[in-house]
Amino acid sequence: MKEKAFGVVYALLTLFILGACSTEDVVTNNSDPKVSVSTTVKPLTKKEFSEVGTSGLTSSSKKDFHTVHMILTLRGTDYLSNIQVKLPNYKEAFNNIKDDQQIRYWFGSGADKEQENKNIYTREFVLYTKGLTDKQIKEILSAAKVKTSWVVKDTQAKDQSEFAAGKNIKFEAK
Template sequence: MILTLRGTDSLSDIQVKLPHYREAFNNIKDDQQIRYWFGSGADEEQENKNIYTREFVLYTKGLNDKQIKEILATGKIKTSWVLKDTKTKAQAEFGAGENIEFEAK
């Protein structure tokens, strides 16, 4: 999963909170599988953008694309920032399930 915030040169006090997907995937109702095995992440600042990357191994046997999207939608990604020029605080919140694309490997 990759979250990219663009236009960060005009922002300060950027905060990003990503959900705990391990809990979401390992606590599916009526499911006895351990689905989220392990993961890692990195945060990187580049010219006028911040990139937040999370990679994890997920056992999906028995889950369809819709179910995976629903699980990802249970936890919201929360971002907040301050505009440097006006000192205005802003925030946004969304579910990763809204923007996920599936790719076979």
């Protein structure tokens, strides 16, 4: 009789442990992609500056311009579908600085790339930074928000996230 009671307790304990390890936790762990953002601000090279049109500016030089390169990576996307990423409108942010009548966003480009289990979004643009400090540039980049949304493939649950775009900003000198 003791052996049967011990066997029943053992079986219940095993079921309890297996129940705690349900597949719901696995789906939840895979439903949120890991997000990383890296932003680098650096002066233009001579070659890059030679390709910048400076009409309308008086006595501009290479030191008056910087390139901003942002990389946003979503990892763990194999379990997701309908991934939407809305990146900040940097042109609007830099061209509408309070008490600044200067056009700051000169030109830019971007690319979106899907790879195995990750999506990579890059943006690169040239800024006219004469009269701006690194602190002001960082404040504008940090204030911007990235909005993401997706659907979990297994459960069809919709989810979304919003985070600061300027989390990791580095300034490089040449």
